[in-house]
Amino acid sequence: MTAPPVLEVRDLTVRLPVRGSTAVPAVDGVSFSxxxxxxxxxxxxxxxxxxxxTLALPGLLPPGIEIGAGSSVRVxxxxxxxxxxxxxxxxxxxxxxxxxxxxANALNPALxxxxxxxxxxxxxRRLRGDAARNEAxxxxxxxxxxxxxxxxxxxPHRLSGGMRxxxxxxxxxxxxxAVLVADEPTTALDVTVQARILELLVxxxxxxxxxxxxxxxxxxxxxxxxxxxxVLYAGRVVEEGPVDRVLVAPRHPYTAALLAARPRVxxxxxxxxxxxxxxxxxxxxPTGCRFHPRCPEALPPCRTAYPPLEGEGxxxxxxxxxxxxxxxx
Ligand code: SF4
Numbered sequence: 001m002t003a004p005p006v007l008e009v010r011d012l013t014v015r016l017p018v019r020g021s022t023a024v025p026a027v028d029g030v031s032f033s034x035x036x037x038x039x040x041x042x043x044x045x046x047x048x049x050x051x052x053x054t055l056a057l058p059g060l061l062p063p064g065i066e067i068g069a070g071s072s073v074r075v076x077x078x079x080x081x082x083x084x085x086x087x088x089x090x091x092x093x094x095x096x097x098x099x100x101x102x103x104a105n106a107l108n109p110a111l112x113x114x115x116x117x118x119x120x121x122x123x124x125r126r127l128r129g130d131a132a133r134n135e136a137x138x139x140x141x142x143x144x145x146x147x148x149x150x151x152x153x154x155x156p157h158r159l160s161g162g163m164r165x166x167x168x169x170x171x172x173x174x175x176x177x178a179v180l181v182a183d184e185p186t187t188a189l190d191v192t193v194q195a196r197i198l199e200l201l202v203x204x205x206x207x208x209x210x211x212x213x214x215x216x217x218x219x220x221x222x223x224x225x226x227x228x229x230x231v232l233y234a235g236r237v238v239e240e241g242p243v244d245r246v247l248v249a250p251r252h253p254y255t256a257a258l259l260a261a262r263p264r265v266x267x268x269x270x271x272x273x274x275x276x277x278x279x280x281x282x283x284x285x286p287t288g289c290r291f292h293p294r295c296p297e298a299l300p301p302c303r304t305a306y307p308p309l310e311g312e313g314x315x316x317x318x319x320x321x322x323x324x325x326x327x328x329x
Contacts, residue, residue, distance in 0.1 A: 005033035006211045007057075007075055007096070007179045013068030014052045014061065016282055023066065024283035027052050028235035033314075034179065037209035039202070041222030041243070043258065044232035047279040050215045053232070054183050057213075058096050059088040076178055094124045097172035101184040103164035107156040113140070113167045114152035117174055124175035139170040144200055162193035169200065173208075180205075183215045198225050219262050223247050228314065231255045234280055234290035241315035251317040254291045289320065297321060 014027035027049040034040050042050050055061050057073050059080060073080040075096045080088065092098070100106045108116055117136035121127040127135055133152075140148040143166040156164050165185065172180055182201060186194035202225050205212045216222055222229050223243055230240040231252065239252040250256045260273040277294040280286060286293055292302040302320055309318040 003035060004077060005074075006036050007034040007213065008072070009033065009053075009057070010072040010074075012053060012056060012071045012073065014049070014056050015066050015068050017064045018283065025068065026065075026235055026282040027056065030232070030235070030237055032230050032237065032240065034211040034213060036178070036211055037205060038228065039205055039212040039214060039226040041226035041229040042213060042215045042232060043217065043219060043222055043229060045217065045258075045275075045279050047234075047281065048232040049235040050217075050232055051183060054098070054181050054213065054215050057181060058092045058098065059083070059085075060092070060098075090124075093120055093172070093175040093177075095175075095177055096179045096181065097175055097177035099165070099168050099172050099180065099182040099185045102188045103161065103168045104156065104188075106168050107164060107171075109156055112153055112155055113159070113170075116167075116171055117152075120171055120174035136170075136174070139173055140167070142173070143167075143170045143204075144196075145170070160193075161189050162197065165189060165193075165197055166200065169197075169204070173204070177210065179211045179213065181213045181215070184217070185214070186221060187216075187218075194221075201225060219247060219258060231258070234285050235282065236290070236318065237309060237316075238291065238319070239317045240309075241311070241317075245315065251322050252291075252319050253295045253297050253321075257294075289318075 010031050012027055012030045013025050015023035016026045017023050030053055032040060044050055056067055067081055071081050075091060080091060114136055117139060118132045121132045121135055137148045137152060140151050145151050145163060145166050151159065151163065151167065159167065186197050189197060198221060201212060204210055214222060214226055226243050228241065229243050229246050230237050231254065233254050239246055239255045246255060247259065250259060257275045261275050263272050275294060280290060288304045289302040289307055292298045299320055307318045307320045307323050309316045310323060311317055
């Protein structure tokens, strides 16, 4: 019998308010799941819906932005959509923890790292006093920080960018989560620091059997650290599958275009090929396949019929070129 997923997102819709009109979807029926210890990359250009998807999971959407009817987000079997504010506070930093892009903004500048760790340890594990201090020092050591006593007593501004992100990861681990959602966790860091933070996330995922949802615009980051990848375009998953299939032999023209557009330092085609046009804004999505105005392989039906996400298990693509119903469109 296969174990139930630790994180299960079904038909997630996120709607943006529009002045004087009805709200428009910016995330439109996104589904994916994560097993224990599995690492899934969520990729796509800016505006694809990656960050809104991740903010929706623990109920962190800004005021006015709503989760649509019929959406479901389950963490360890517990439904979060519609859960009380009190329950969501217990889950955030508990079974589901977040690491954000900019550690300088994520940390409280007025508190030492130790105080911020102790706060989470009290909130989620009822640790205080020496037990909290010892566990905080152990967590700082676990995320690869040296001089843990100094880091423990330092406010964030005394630490480098890489040290701050490690401190954020330690705080995220303090509640002993089952799922870690990391939204562009290396984008604000130097290249050498990026690689070390990625190695750390992979190590922690393996040692703790922690499920990792890694959001990134950088396919190389996902290729290095994830088992599976889901590609988002204009609010929908257009391709999903094992990293070594999707990033080696992409089936969706958008995934292929993302791969061709990434910067490379070697090989015969070192010059990246930019994707023509731009991501359509929510409320201005074209009919049919939303990628069709930019797609070099568009067929006449692509302008009118949205291709279903089809395939075997979690290896799926939404494109008429690969649709089982292709003959019908
Ligand atoms: Fe291109 Fe058509 Fe496939 Fe969309 S459905 S990606 S337009 S070929």
